[in-house]
């Protein structure tokens with residue numbers, strides 16, 4: 022009986038200690054699901070090492086302010102200016118890294134499994150002239166982002182769709198974002214996202230990306 026109590030106590034202590042800490046989400050598909058456009062090795066390195074590091078760095082950055090573990094990652098990055106000054110920057114970079122990658126995995130799918138519906142074609146054409154014009158503008162934002170960052174399709178408060186890019190791990194939901202909006206599609210243009218397969222050819226990576234977009238999810242996010 023004593024032994025059981027001891028085990029229970031350990032279990033309770035363990036849950037209390039780990040409560041609220043951020044965890045690396047699993048990929049919503051297999052590592053090789055996006056082949057041949059995004060290779061399995063890149064997905065392993067990107068998810069298991071890069072994304073995982075943002076998660077552990079975010080956890081570490083809140084160690085001195087454990088009450089903040091109660092907040093969601095989104096809540097943290099939407100209220101950066103309200104956080105203790107000593108952690109604002111580290112939460113911006115690592116909270117952004119956690120949020121952006123979790124979102125990025127969700128808006129991709131195995132080639133041919135989540136094609137663009139006629140309804141979404143119409144929405145994109147209304148906003149950008151045509152689907153091709155939309156893709157060209159998005160690729161331009163991806164290629165034109167100097168250094169590391171992200172290209173985004175966002176829904177502005179007015180409901181209009183807009184293409185932007187952000188540096189580092191910034192995103193359009195963050196407090197202080199230059200352009201605010203709801204992300205509905207994104208492309209990671211850090212070199213770690215494409216260098217193994219595409220080397221310095223970011224434009225080829227941006228073009229290949231169209232084969233693995235989860236258009237069903239994008240449409241759902243636009244309609245929300």
Ligand code: MN3
Nearest residue numbers: 071209211214
């Ligand atoms: Mn990345």
